[in-house]
Amino acid sequence: MNDGTAFPALAQEWVAATAALAEMIGTERFPQALRQILSLGCSFDSMIVSRYEGAMPPESLYQDLDELQAAITVEFYASGPYLLDPLYQACRNGCAPGAYRLMDLAPEAFYRSEYYRAFYRKISISDEIGVLVPDGADSWFIVSLARFARAQRFEEADTKRLNAVFAVISAAIRRQWGQAKEPAGDFQREGWEDRMQTFGTGVLSPREREIVQLILQGHSTPSAAAYLGIAEGTVKVHRHHAYSKLGISSQAELFSMATRHLAGPG
Template identity: 85%
Template sequence: MAALAETLGSDRFPAALRQILSQCCRFDSMIISRYEGALPPVSLYQDLDELQAAITVEFYASGPYLLDPLYQACRNGCSPGAYRLMELAPEAFYRSEYYRAFFRKISISDEIGVLVQDGAERWIIVSLARFSRRQRFEAADTARLNAAFPVICAAVRRQWGQAETPAAGFKQPDWEDRMQTFGSGVLSPREREVVQLVLQGHSTPSAAAYLGIAEGTVKVHRHHAYSKLGIASQAELFSLATRHLAGAG
C-alpha cells in the first residue's frame, strides 16, 4: 500500500496498482476506463498488445460499451465495489447481442469490474480479466478486492478523478431516458419493451416470463419491431441501438 501511495501522480501508478490488485486475485489483463454519462469511455490504462487493444478498447468504445453489464450497473445506481461480471449480467448473457458482437471476440473467460464512483455521473472502472481457458473468478476473489476497496478507490480517484462540478453548460445525457426513447414513434409500447429486453440479453423465454406473455407473442412482437425498424438481425438491432444511445441517431 505504501508503494501505491508513493507512485500517485506518476506514470508508475498503474504498475503499483496492478501489483496491489494481483495480491487480491490472479488476473491476466487490466484495463482502466473513465465513463461520463453516456459519452464513450476514455481509456486511462491498458496492458494489451496492439491487436487486442484495437478490439477490446477501440471497438468497445465505438458503441458496445453502452450494453456492457458493468457500465449498465453504474448507470443504474449500483454500489461502488468489486463485482464478477456474471453477478451483474442478465440471465441470458451468453445469448445477448453484447456477448455475440463483442464479448466472445475478446478471448477472455471471465471479468471482474472494480467500480469507482467519481461524481454523480462519472465512474472509473478497473476491469480485470482472465484469458480464455483459464479458471473463472470466484467469490473469494471479489471478497479480497472489496476488503481493499477503500484504499483502491481513494488511490484511483486521486490519480484519475476529476472535479465534482461538470463544466458550465454541460448536461449529462441520461442512459435510462435515452433507452426509453429508442423506437419511440415507430414501435408500439410492447414492441419497445421486447426490443429493450432483447438488447439487455434476455432470451425469448426470459422476456416472456418478465412480461407475463407467451413466448410466441414475444417472437411476434420482435418480428414486427425488426420490420418497422428496417432491420433483419440482432446485430443490426445492436448497431441501431448503440447509435441511438450515443446520441447519433
C-alpha cells in the same frame, strides 16, 4: 520464531503493495502499482481503467491490450455499445461500489447475446471482474480485470479478496484520477443515452422498443417478461413484430443496426 507479532507472508505482500500504491499516486507508474495490488486478490491477464461521466462515452485512462483488442474494447466500445455493458448498466442503476464478477451483474442470457459475441468472444475474453468506484453523484471509475480464453472463470473468493481492500483501492484511484476533467454539460450527458432510447423511434411501438432494449442488453424471453411484468408469449409477439418492422431476422442484425445507430451522427 514467530512471537505473534509477525504478519503472514501474504499479509506482508498486501502491506508492501499498499505502500507502493500510495507512493505512486500522481505518477505515471500508478497503473502498474494498482495492477500489482489487484493481482494479490486474483490472477488476471489484462486491466482496463475507464472513467464514466453520466451517459457520456467513457474516457480510457489505462489499458494494456494489443492493437486489435484495443480497437474493439476501447475504440469501438466507446462509440456507443458501452451503453449495453452490464458494468456500465450496474453503475447507472445504483449498484453498490465494489468488485463484481460479470456473472453477478449480467442478465442470465448475456453469454448468448450478440454483445457478448461481438466483444468478449472476438478478443477471446473468457471472464471479467469489474471494480466499480464512484467519484461523485454521476461519475464512476470502472477497473476491468479480464482473463483470456481457456483460463479458469473468476470465483466468488476472488471478489471477496478484492472487496476486503476496496477502501484502499478506491481511495487511491480517486486521488489519482478523480479530478481528471470537468463534468460535461447536461445536454451532453443526455445525448448518448437519448440516442439509445430513441433507437427504433418512428418505427417501433414504445413496448417494442423496451423489448428490443432488453434483448440488446442480453435478456432472454423469460427475464424480459419478468422485468416488464408481462407474459413470455407477449414478449415473443412484440419481438417478432419489432424484427419485422426493422426488416431483420436475427439478434446479430439487431445488434449491428443498433451499433450503427449509436455511432451515427446526432
